[in-house]
Amino acid sequence: MYVEGIILDCLYKIKINxxxxxxxxxxxxxxSIQSVxxxxxxxxxxxxxxxxxxxxxxxxxxxxxxxxxxxxTEGDDELYFVTDAGKNRLAVFQSTTIYKYLNGLSFSAxxxxxxxxxxxxxxxxxNILVNNYSFIPVIDSxxxxxxxxxxxxxxxQSNTPDxxxxxxxxxxxxxxxxxxxxxxxxxxxxQYYGLSMDQLALKYKLSKDDITIYLTGITHELIKLVGQQxxxxxxxxxxxxxxxxxxxxxxxxxxxxxxxQRQFSLEMIGQIRNLKxxxxxxxxxxxxxxxxxxxxxxxxxxxxxxxxxxAIQKNNTFKLKTIKESCDSSISYFQIRxxxxxxxELMPGEIS
Amino acid sequence: MTNKLSLEEELETYFGYSTFRLGQKEIISDVLNGxxxxxxxxxxxxxxxxxxLPARMLEGTTIVVSPLISLMMDQVKELKAMNFKEVIALNxxxxxxxxxxxxxNLNQYKLIYVSPEMLQQKELQFYLKNISISLFVIDEAxxxxxxxxxFRPDYQKLKSVINELGDPPVLALSATATKxxxxxxxxxxxxxxxRHIYPMDRSNISLSIQEVINNDExxxxxxxxxxxxxxxxxxxxxxxxxxxNVSHLLSERLPEHRIAFYHGGMEQMDRVAIQQQFxxxxxDIICCTSAFGMGINKNNIRFVFHYHFPGQIESYIQxxxxxxxxxxxxxSILLYSRQDSFLPQKMIDSELPSDDDLIRVKxxxxxxxxxxxxxxxxxxxxxxxFGLSEVQWRFISSQLEKHGIKVENGIxxxxxxxxxxxxxxxxxxxxxxxxxxxxxxxxxxxxxLKTCLRSGLYxxxxxxxxxxxxxxCSNCGIDLREFKPKQTTPLIQPSTWEKKLRRLLVVGDxx
Numbered sequence: 032m033y034v035e036g037i038i039l040d041c042l043y044k045i046k047i048n049x050x051x052x053x054x055x056x057x058x059x060x061x062x063s064i065q066s067v068x069x070x071x072x073x074x075x076x077x078x079x080x081x082x083x084x085x086x087x088x089x090x091x092x093x094x095x096x097x098x099x100x101x102x103x104t105e106g107d108d109e110l111y112f113v114t115d116a117g118k119n120r121l122a123v124f125q126s127t128t129i130y131k132y133l134n135g136l137s138f139s140a141x142x143x144x145x146x147x148x149x150x151x152x153x154x155x156x157x158n159i160l161v162n163n164y165s166f167i168p169v170i171d172s173x174x175x176x177x178x179x180x181x182x183x184x185x186x187x188q189s190n191t192p193d194x195x196x197x198x199x200x201x202x203x204x205x206x207x208x209x210x211x212x213x214x215x216x217x218x219x220x221x222q223y224y225g226l227s228m229d230q231l232a233l234k235y236k237l238s239k240d241d242i243t244i245y246l247t248g249i250t251h252e253l254i255k256l257v258g259q260q261x262x263x264x265x266x267x268x269x270x271x272x273x274x275x276x277x278x279x280x281x282x283x284x285x286x287x288x289x290x291x292q293r294q295f296s297l298e299m300i301g302q303i304r305n306l307k308x309x310x311x312x313x314x315x316x317x318x319x320x321x322x323x324x325x326x327x328x329x330x331x332x333x334x335x336x337x338x339x340x341x342a343i344q345k346n347n348t349f350k351l352k353t354i355k356e357s358c359d360s361s362i363s364y365f366q367i368r369x370x371x372x373x374x375x376e377l378m379p380g381e382i383s
Numbered sequence: 384m385t386n387k388l389s390l391e392e393e394l395e396t397y398f399g400y401s402t403f404r405l406g407q408k409e410i411i412s413d414v415l416n417g418x419x420x421x422x423x424x425x426x427x428x429x430x431x432x433x434x435x436l437p438a439r440m441l442e443g444t445t446i447v448v449s450p451l452i453s454l455m456m457d458q459v460k461e462l463k464a465m466n467f468k469e470v471i472a473l474n475x476x477x478x479x480x481x482x483x484x485x486x487x488n489l490n491q492y493k494l495i496y497v498s499p500e501m502l503q504q505k506e507l508q509f510y511l512k513n514i515s516i517s518l519f520v521i522d523e524a525x526x527x528x529x530x531x532x533x534f535r536p537d538y539q540k541l542k543s544v545i546n547e548l549g550d551p552p553v554l555a556l557s558a559t560a561t562k563x564x565x566x567x568x569x570x571x572x573x574x575x576x577x578r579h580i581y582p583m584d585r586s587n588i589s590l591s592i593q594e595v596i597n598n599d600e601x602x603x604x605x606x607x608x609x610x611x612x613x614x615x616x617x618x619x620x621x622x623x624x625x626x627x628n629v630s631h632l633l634s635e636r637l638p639e640h641r642i643a644f645y646h647g648g649m650e651q652m653d654r655v656a657i658q659q660q661f662x663x664x665x666x667d668i669i670c671c672t673s674a675f676g677m678g679i680n681k682n683n684i685r686f687v688f689h690y691h692f693p694g695q696i697e698s699y700i701q702x703x704x705x706x707x708x709x710x711x712x713x714x715s716i717l718l719y720s721r722q723d724s725f726l727p728q729k730m731i732d733s734e735l736p737s738d739d740d741l742i743r744v745k746x747x748x749x750x751x752x753x754x755x756x757x758x759x760x761x762x763x764x765x766x767x768x769f770g771l772s773e774v775q776w777r778f779i780s781s782q783l784e785k786h787g788i789k790v791e792n793g794i795x796x797x798x799x800x801x802x803x804x805x806x807x808x809x810x811x812x813x814x815x816x817x818x819x820x821x822x823x824x825x826x827x828x829x830x831x832l833k834t835c836l837r838s839g840l841y842x843x844x845x846x847x848x849x850x851x852x853x854x855x856c857s858n859c860g861i862d863l864r865e866f867k868p869k870q871t872t873p874l875i876q877p878s879t880w881e882k883k884l885r886r887l888l889v890v891g892d893x894x
Contacts, residue, residue, distance in 0.1 A: 084650075150652075157887045165464040167659055171456075171651055196888035203880065215880040220887035224660045227653035229627075230643060233634070 033244040034085075035097055036124025037078050037133075042103070043113045043121060044073045048349045051109055055090045058082045060139050062281070064317045070136055071320060072349055072374050080139030081247050082240075093240070128207065129248035138251045141274035146250050147175045148270045150218065150225075153199075155179055156192040157220030169219045182269065191266075198267050205256060209235070210249050217246070287314035288322075312365040319372040327373055331366040338362065339370040394432075397439050398465065404429050406581040410554070411436055414518060419553045419576045421524070421568060425583035426558040426704030431458065434520040434554055438494040439467065443517035446548075447496045450523050450535055455496040462494070472496040473507070490514040499526075499537035502544055516551040521572075524555035525697075528567035530818065533697075536781035542572050558704070559583065559697040561843045582845050583700060587707045588687075589854035589861050590836040591716045601690055601718040602629065606636045608716070608863070609668065613640065613870045614685035615661070618670045619702055621691035621726050623648050629690060630670035641666040641873065647674035667871055673698065682708040685868045689717040694727030695822040696829060696840065712854060714866060719830055727826070731819045735812050736775045744769050744779055745805050748788070752798075778815075782808045835859050 041054040056066045060080020070079040097103045102117035151170040203211040219225040232242040261268040290300045342357035410422045410433045438445035455472035526535040620626040623646040630644035660666045687706045707713030786804040836856035
């Protein structure tokens with residue numbers, strides 16, 4: 032139900048502006064400017080990267096099933112439309128807590144680390160508590176292992192497990208019982224191993240897709256709660272360390288950004304970095320998305336911005352090609368993309 | 384006498400066992416004396432101790448060649464958990480920088496696991512030559528032999544690698560090697576090797592075969608047996624899907640039992656979870672593929688079912704060998720329906736390239752040579768390009784290499800030899816196919832046997848076997864009503880999440 036709800040919501044908001052694969056890229060958190068951009072302009076930020084392990088094949092399978100169930104109808108060119116039955120399903124999904132919790136654009140990169148660090152931390156302290164220093168770790172990643180070791184070096188005090196317990200208890204008490212049950216059932220400790228995803232799905236009568244989204248949603252909520260009150264979660268707030276600066280900017284765009292701040296022109300930056308101008312344009316759009324203080328007026332005048340917005344409204348579309356054709360030929364794709372990046376400020380409340 | 388005492392003390396110190404199991408001590412003593420040894424020990428008798436203990440005791444480094452990366456990783460994890468930290472598994476997943484760093488510091492490891500492919504790298508050989516190697520171990524040594532059930536061409540190059548590394552003492556180990564394969568191993572290594580061969584028949588495992596009409600009947604039989612016995616059990620399947628499906632069906636039929644499935648397609652964390660739940664008595668029954676079991680040290684498995692039978696007797700012996708490691712009576716039950724025989728055949732077909740596959744690969748290679756194109760670097764991309772499975776591609780590429788055709792970094796070959804090379808590959812393919820089919824036939828013949836199954840199972844491996852009075856085999860007659868294994872008592876799980884969390888993190892709170 033959850034994964035279907037998410038896809039229905041995406042199709043409903045994107046309409047026919049993007050191919051079905053745009054949604055796939057969004058859910059799997061493709062690190063492309065297009066996917067981040069789509070999440071922003073269609074207000075689907077919460078779904079960015081919520082199902083990283085989804086395969087393309089399985090994604091199409093879910094869509095086909097929804098067509099069979101009558102939640103979707105299929106048009107030409109792999110276009111899909113949400114039916115009334117689909118809208119009802121969407122409404123059910125939107126009434127769940129998981130829907131409210133999901134916050135992919137902010138948390139998807141941190142989520143996996145947050146959970147893996149927590150799983151290994153709980154398992155480690157549970158074993159240390161009974162003086163058992165050798166066990167098979169549930170998380171098999173050098174990066175996570177190193178993090179937990181470093182943490183232990185700083186927190187060897189004997190009351191650490193107790194403090195960890197109190198923090199987790201406090202945190203999980205803010206969730207409905209079933210959600211806390213599921214989250215705790217996944218935890219491992221001394222001579223005890225938590226349930227696998229398949230076992231969780233079976234126990235709570237959810238599909239494997241849904242248990243994945245369910246855990247992701249809960250984790251996003253936990254990250255939010257911890258982040259809001261770091262002072263009462265001195266241990267758990269450390270799980271987020273290294274990710275506070277999470278911004279959707281690639282390294283290469285960031286380098287361009289640094290040069291830009293030193294007042295180089297875009298052409299100069301291209302020369303210095305030995306990159307094509309179009310690549311630099313991509314970076315500028317990325318920067319516009321990421322830094323709300325970045326002024327786009329220098330690249331697209333207020334007048335041009337209005338013309339582009341007119342074209343968007345007149346054609347009721349976000350398709351770049353349609354917008355371009357509807358504007359004066361002097362307006363470039365680069366300028367249209369910049370306006371789209373800032374659409375929320377330029378056209379408040381008008382995106383449906 | 385002092386020597387004897389100290390060896391057991393060393394075992395106790397490093398591994399916490401007070402006594403050796405059959406054969407371990409004899410093999411280890413010979414190894415420590417610098418002899419070359421071939422050790423054939425039945426599954427589940429602790430083959431790995433035979434090199435892990437010497438690795439801890441000897442100066443210098445022990446190298447272990449092992450065919451399966453996952454197996455190496457499991458071993459390293461277990462050793463680290465036992466506080467043996469100077470171990471590492473070298474595999475191609477390590478990124479360049481890290482690998483370089485590790486290569487330069489190889490001497491800090493006491494035990495190095497490495498895949499046979501990786502060992503072919505000149506760079507690794509260069510660094511290995513600079514450290515002192517006290518023992519060279521060949522695990523699953525039957526892979527050397529063309530007549531073995533898991534022939535790996537890179538194993539045949541081990542002899543020259545051993546020479547390159549200055550001829551350290553060699554220990555070759557296997558759980559399943561016929562006399563023929565043993566000779567082949569020794570011949571291929573070309574050394575004077577002391578043989579330590581231990582019988583592989585396990586008198587505490589009774590052998591039962593039941594012919595059924597269809598899969599429903601298999602499920603009925605498993606259900607009715609397990610409803611009487613709540614004991615740790617494995618059920619083997621030839622496909623991931625079947626393992627999952629039957630696991631669900633059985634859970635419905637046996638709601639009091641704790642059942643899970645396991646296969647190689649699962650996420651790492653879930654695989655560890657299921658394995659360890661089984662070890663910790665949190666679950667009783669695992670529906671699994673052959674991916675499960677290696678490196679599993681649960682000693683009280685009472686039933687091993689085969690919902691699908693494997694394509695060769697060697698695999699079967701290995702899989703039932705996971706039962707009864709504590710020495711107590713255990714039972715293996717193979718469920719066989721006539722339709723099943725096509726399954727191993729299908730598996731064989733997927734392991735070797737077909738005629739069409741060979742033609743396709745040949746044409747692509749010629750085209751790439753003519754157009755001066757370069758093959759992708761990633762193994763998975765090459766496989767996808769040729770439309771082959773990993774096993775199929777490994778087979779072809781090792782043969783190409785043998786005939787001087789290098790695929791990496793642009794193709795180089797002598798055009799006049801291509802036809803001949805592919806003809807050779809085809810011959811070899813046919814040979815392998817024939818071998819595998821004859822192994823399948825052996826397996827099927829054994830299944831159809833009317834006389835004692837125990838006597839039939841081990842004939843190719845050893846001269847005799849320990850005869851068993853009761854619970855021998857289904858042809859000699861087993862009365863399952865007389866089988867009274869100790870039942871597992873399920874651990875009581877806390878009821879609320881608060882209590883579960885307390886159990887994990889608050890001392891003395893186990894309910």
